[in-house]
Amino acid sequence: MALDLHDLGRRARAAARVVAGAGTTVKDAALVAAAELVEARADELLVANRADVDRAVDAGASPAQLDRLTLTHLRVQAMAAGLRALCAQADPVGEVVGGWVRPNGLRVTQVRVPLGVIGVIYENRPNVTSDAAGLCLKAGNAIMLRGSSSALRSNQAVVGALRDALGKVGLPEDAVTLVEDTERSGALAFMQLDALDCLIPRGGHSLVASVRQHATVPTVIDGDGNCHVYVDARADPAMAVAIVANAKLQRPGVCNAAESLLVHRDVAATLLPQMAEALRGVELVGDARARAVVPTMGAATDEDYATEFLAPKLSVAVVDDLEAAVAHIARFGSGHSEAIVTEDLRAAERFVAEVDAAAVLVNASTRFVDGAELGLGAEIGISTQKLHARGPMGLRALTSVKYVVRGDGQVRT
16 A cells, blocks of 8 residues: 555656646636536536435534535535636746845845645545645645545545546646545555655644644644634623624534633623523533523533534633633634634734734634635635644645845855
8 A cells, every 4th residue: 555655646746847837827727627527527526425424424423524524516616616716816836025136146036836745634525625636736736635534435526527627738637636545554654655745634633633743744734723702891792792603603613613702701791691692502611600690501621621612512711801811712722713802902902912823803703714714715724833834824825935046157255
């Protein structure tokens, strides 16, 4: 199996050299062809996906897992639309990031270049297959996709359409490669594959932990989304209720959904009952002060406060002040997205300055931390680390820079 994987890696690396030199017109043509094939094969994709979903149901998958796995006609259309939307994005390859002239006449520029071969290891979510491949192609990279066994048939169908689209425009099909070995040993081998210039995990805590422990190639961690909403003493009540409800309920099973609510003690007695009503159907667990206001709330543990539920469950704490809220987030947060609701400008600015996260929001739902919602187009993930990318990762995050130095005969003395 290791030889097969290394062979796939060599083929992907050869394809990466071709794609890196492809012009924007050719890459965009491939994206349009891919979108057309995804749409034309929608019924085929849904049949393959139905088989995956049926197996997942039999295996006892959770509602959140099934939601991430399931394709619908609407989601297939969204996959195609995402591929087409990339055509409207500026091609980052060749962009001059900076430039200057040295006293000796050397002209120095920094130019964006593709990373090379990007590996993505992920769970469920067959739409990631299409999104990630399209992003990597537009940024001039090849991609090796290693999905979970639960989505294997769906991923095979999607990758088949993408590879056929590449062939139609004269690009190497191996620029999009699916690793079909879904055994644990295969996953570990993939994390250590020399052909990869960068590995991006998309999945739960156990997958990310495994990558942190075993990967020997450079990684960009799309980590847990233990996101908080802090409702300050000077929050607008209606706004606070609306933001908390949206952050938790709009789509509970995704990484930018709120998992913890912090409420200032001065407004807890009035706002927590309203929020509990707005969050009807959500299991609430809280500290003693929160339970004193909402007696139906269960008791929260430190584990609850540290957990990304990805489900209709929310931990709640009443805090004395903004400093206590920031301390709570520092202790339990995952560095993904944190929000404050307040009409106090100084409180907002302190929160922005003191909270260490990839994204900090003021008077807005955490659900906006998404590449498309922030105007970046599609994203390959949301990085919770600080090198080389942080936050929603669009096209530019899938490139590096190289220095180009032009002279007219200078030698160093």
